[in-house]
Amino acid sequence: METRRILMRSLAVAVVITSVIWITTAEDQKVRKPCCTKVSTANVTDPIINIRLQRKSLPCVKAVIFKTEQGEFCSDPRQRWVKEKVKQFLFYTEKEKFCSDPKAPWIQNSLQKIVD
Numbered sequence: 001m002e003t004r005r006i007l008m009r010s011l012a013v014a015v016v017i018t019s020v021i022w023i024t025t026a027e028d029q030k031v032r033k034p035c036c037t038k039v040s041t042a043n044v045t046d047p048i049i050n051i052r053l054q055r056k057s058l059p060c061v062k063a064v065i066f067k068t069e070q071g072e073f074c075s076d077p078r079q080r081w082v083k084e085k086v087k088q089f090l091f092y093t094e095k096e097k098f099c100s101d102p103k104a105p106w107i108q109n110s111l112q113k114i115v116d
Contacts, residue, residue: 035054035057035059035060036054036060036061036063036065036074037059037060037061038061038074039061039062039063039074039075039076039077040073040074040075040076041075041076041079042075043081044066044068044073044075044085046068046069046070047068047069048066048067048068048085048089049067049068049069050066050067051064051065051066051067051085051086051089052064052065052067053065053077054074061074062077063075063076063077064076064077064082064086066085
């Protein structure tokens, strides 16, 4: 009877240890999306297709990622030109999205005030 109890406890401990090892190994094998590990201060001059913000989560750094036909560029979000590019991009994408609605002419005026 005592031997059976020891055997069951040993089996339970072995199952827990195996589970921990399996979960740890599975975490290491996850496919991770590439991220910006450094940013550039160089101005992006190519036409911008899309913009996304990357939060800091090591090894990734905080960045504004500009997508162009040439690829993706990681830029420092503190740079003045980056903020201007984001404003311009948002202005034109919002203008296309909302101002095509003839019932909402006030939106175009509101967006213009943001940029001015």
